[in-house]
Amino acid sequence: MNHIISGAMLPDGTITDLFVADGVLVDEAPSGAQTIDAQGLVVLPGLVDMHTHLREPGREDAETVESGTLAAARGGFTAVCAMANTQPVTDTAEKAEHILDLGEQAGHAQVVPIGAISEGLKGERLAELALMHRSRANVRMFSDDGMCLMDAQLMRRALEWVKPFGGLIAQHSQDSQLAGPGACCHESEISGRLGLGGWPPVAEAVIVARDVMLAEATGSRVHVCHISTAEGVDVVRWAKRRGIQVTAEVTPHHLLLGTELLEGYDTTFKVNPPLRTSEHREAIREALIDGTIDVVGTDHAPHAPQDKDHAFVDARPGMLGLEQALAVVMEVAGEELGWGGIADRMSVAPARIAGIAGQGRPLAPGEPANLVLVDPSARAVVDKRESASLSRNNPYDGLDLPDPVRLTMYRGRITHQR
């Protein structure tokens, strides 16, 4: 199907018509095209998520590649990077190719497999990083996310291994002694009062500090997943000024939601790292605006009810994110970032950092037709039942938020429209 998208506003404010033929943007109206009226809408390059948990293989009751990429399309995403902590873990070339094939079969968004850094996420021996890279999956990003890679020597070796092909090591920064398995609440007056294990900001900052020094020593690239603290941001800012190749990501939930939500022990709000206080939220918001934080990553983490219906300390950490990510970014920083800034933090920068060809590209002739049409003014109350995800751990349920995504197009095909 060929398309004419008429009267859309580009991120720079220009009003234009876009022409799509055979999955690619072209410079004149193709024959037999269907017209999409985009008057009053903004067109952005399709969003790219560097941090998605699709749960397949192993926990298809919580999410599948099919359902997760449908949720992605509803959120305006045309590419998602699939975290390696599935069952089994994505730690071989064969498993990475399997994820790639599942994504191609589903077809709702590009699925980019992330390889584990260590075998089985155990943090003991490196996984076959080079083989994963040389496979059909062409893995360029590696992470043990869910676990922090604590062994500094292993981290150093991983950085050295990926350097020749410009690979990226993405770290879940959580010192496992300072914030152990029982740490589930931002360490504060609230954690004390609620009797929940404290997760202090320094547990993040010390790992970020160690890793940027290892990145400097090896000349390789490190990415900080879901940064959540003012201290962590300060370290990244210092490292960038020093010329170290570090990038950082923030989640929508850390930008919008706070520690006080834990007062009712609702496990929907249990996430790792935990929701922080307003001082930290303001620090990460400012860092996203000034570019110290490069990207928004959703950390979309679907969980089945049987994994959330527990005492707070025993419930699984994680919350949904794909469908409301753009809404939350518009809500907390839309004015300061502008459309160009939003396109950069949610599409251009993640595609560049993760090395995903054909995504995060300018909306120009010759480029793949990966785009999202956005209504800049619509709002709605979030209803967690209205979701393509198989899970319902949506922390925004009941909130009045922007409701921007009108149409998502992936390789010239409409993957979501309303």
Ligand SMILES: [Zn+2]
């Ligand atoms: Zn993580």
